[in-house]
Amino acid sequence: MSIKQVVRVLFVAILSCIYSILVLISCLFRPKWLFGGFFKKPKSDKPPECLNDPDLGTHGYVHLEEVRIHYVAAGTEGKPLMLLVHGFPEFWYSWRFQLKEFSKEYRVVAIDQRGYGDSDKPSGIMNYSTDKLSQDLKQLIPALGYRDCILVGHDWGGAVVFNFVNKYPEMVKKLIVMNAPHGAVMVKELQTSRKQFLMSWYMFFFQMPFLPEFWLSHNNCSMLEVMFRGKDGKKLQHCTEEDIEAYKYNFAKKGNGFTGPLNYYRAALRKEVDKSVFKPIEVPTLIVWGTEDLALNRKLPELSKQYIKDCTIKYIEGASHWVTMDGYEEANKHIWEFVKA
Numbered sequence: 001m002s003i004k005q006v007v008r009v010l011f012v013a014i015l016s017c018i019y020s021i022l023v024l025i026s027c028l029f030r031p032k033w034l035f036g037g038f039f040k041k042p043k044s045d046k047p048p049e050c051l052n053d054p055d056l057g058t059h060g061y062v063h064l065e066e067v068r069i070h071y072v073a074a075g076t077e078g079k080p081l082m083l084l085v086h087g088f089p090e091f092w093y094s095w096r097f098q099l100k101e102f103s104k105e106y107r108v109v110a111i112d113q114r115g116y117g118d119s120d121k122p123s124g125i126m127n128y129s130t131d132k133l134s135q136d137l138k139q140l141i142p143a144l145g146y147r148d149c150i151l152v153g154h155d156w157g158g159a160v161v162f163n164f165v166n167k168y169p170e171m172v173k174k175l176i177v178m179n180a181p182h183g184a185v186m187v188k189e190l191q192t193s194r195k196q197f198l199m200s201w202y203m204f205f206f207q208m209p210f211l212p213e214f215w216l217s218h219n220n221c222s223m224l225e226v227m228f229r230g231k232d233g234k235k236l237q238h239c240t241e242e243d244i245e246a247y248k249y250n251f252a253k254k255g256n257g258f259t260g261p262l263n264y265y266r267a268a269l270r271k272e273v274d275k276s277v278f279k280p281i282e283v284p285t286l287i288v289w290g291t292e293d294l295a296l297n298r299k300l301p302e303l304s305k306q307y308i309k310d311c312t313i314k315y316i317e318g319a320s321h322w323v324t325m326d327g328y329e330e331a332n333k334h335i336w337e338f339v340k341a
Contacts, residue, residue, distance in 0.1 A: 005272070012207055012269050019205035023215060033219055048246045056099050057108070061118075064139040066132070070118035071111045075103030080173075081146040082106040085137070087155020087180070088261050089216070089224065091117035091250050094154065097238070097328035102335070109144060113157070115260020117250055128263035129271055130183075134164040141171055150339055154178040154324050156264055159186075165283050166276055175285040176335055179293055179321050182304035183277040189297065196297045206265040216258045221248040230292060230320045238325045284310040286338040288331050290319030312338060 027034045057074030072092045082102050084095040095110040102108045112119040114136060115128060126132075137160070141149055151172045153161035158180020165172045181189070189196040206212045216223050224247050228236055251258060285308045287301045305311045314334040319327030 009270075012204060015204035016207040019201055020208045020211055023205060023211070027215075033222065047249055048242050050096075050242050051093060051246050051249070053096075056093075056096055057103070057110075059118075062140055062143045064136055064143065066127075067114045067120035067122060067136065069111055069114065069120075069136060069140060071109050072099065073107065073109045074099045075105075075107045077107055077145075079105065079107045081141070081144060081149035082108045083137070083141065083144075083149045083151050084108065084110040085151070085153040085157030085161055086110070086113065086116070087153075087157045088264060089227070089247070089251065089258065090155070091247075093243075093246055093250070094322075094324050097325060098152070098332065098335075101332045106150070107144075111140070113160070115263060117256070121255070121260040125263045125266045125270065127267075128260065129267045130160055130163040131274075133160045133264075134167055137161075137164050138168055138171065147171070148173050150174045150176065152176040152178070152335075153180060155180055155321070159183060159268075162281070163277070165281055165285075166279055169281070169283050172283045174339060175281070175283045176288065176338065177285065178288045178323050178331065179290055179296060181296065181300035182281075182307045183273075184307055185300055185303045187273055187277070189300065189303070193297065196300075199295055199297065202295070203265050203269065206262050207269060212262050213258045216262075217251065221251050224248055224251070228322060230326070236320060236322055236326045238328060239322070243325075278307070281308045282310075284338075285312070286334065287311065287313045288316065288323060288334055289313065290316050290321055290323035290327055292318060293321040295321055 057072040059070065059072055062069045062071065070092070084092075084098060086092065086094045091112050092110040095108075099108050099110055113133060115121050137151075141147070148171045151161050151165065151174075153159070153176075155178075158177040161175060161177060162180070162183055165175050190200060225244055228239055228244060228247070230236055250256060287304060289298070289301045291298055301313045301315075305313065316323055316327040316330045319330070323331050
């Protein structure tokens with residue numbers, strides 16, 4: 001290990017400890033949440049009705065080389081493939097408004113990425129590197145019976161699809177990324193922008209073992225209620241109590257939890273930056289951005305444009321980071337315009 005790598009590891013470890021202490025202190029100021037939730041259980045051990053809605057599609061599994069991937073598919077088989085890749089902390093259900101909308105003209109497939117939902121959850125942090133996640137997509141597309149697709153990613157799913165299209169551009173007709181910056185831009189901003197560095201505090205907190213899992217799962221995953229809110233602290237548009245219960249059920253279900261999803265962040269900060277991330281993207285790309293994102297700077301889409309030869313940016317004013325549901329009507333409209341252009 002080089003001196004540069006040692007310094008980076010130590011720096012990340014120190015920040016992880018600092019943010020962990022701050023989180024623990026903040027918990028002490030919420031004793032009802034901290035001590036009142038040890039025995040709080042899910043409302044039911046049965047999935048909420050919304051997860052069994054037949055209008056969202058049919059459930060299936062694909063066995064890849066390393067993992068079995070769960071998906072929900074809507075639309076007639078044989079129509080062009082639109083593949084939807086979710087972010088953190090989500091699962092296939094985050095695409096409910098897109099599954100219904102685009103199944104009119106596409107075979108729409110929303111997956112649970114490895115580590116999430118009903119997909120396999122391999123042990124080991126480096127099993128969640130972007131290279132591994134891109135390999136899953138590379139094997140998944142032909143396994144579904146296609147050579148290429150329209151590829152859509154949100155949040156961490158956006159990071160994965162950016163990485164994928166850099167490596168396998170021939171498998172992507174058009175790329176759509178929602179509230180996720182290009183990887184090269186994120187690397188630079190974390191190093192040079194104090195604002196983005198502070199907004200990304202959770203990335204360093206998530207490096208700590210065990211504590212982030214407890215923080216997210218404690219009190220029947222009540223942190224999900226906090227996370228799925230807008231800048232004003234109010235519940236998101238188009239995100240009902242039943243929807244929140246669906247997320248809680250998914251992560252509280254036996255065998256699920258948050259370790260796999262958190263390992264995405266752990267792997268990202270342990271791995272050296274791949275130089276291929278700086279290679280310009282040739283595939284036509286649409287970036288849809290909710291302007292009230294609490295985790296990502298508004299200037300990131302414009303900065304990402306320098307790494308994409310054919311890039312369209314559409315801002316959804318007032319929408320939060322969770323633009324797939326919070327601003328889905330306008331987002332879907334922009335996607336239609338882009339795929340039909």
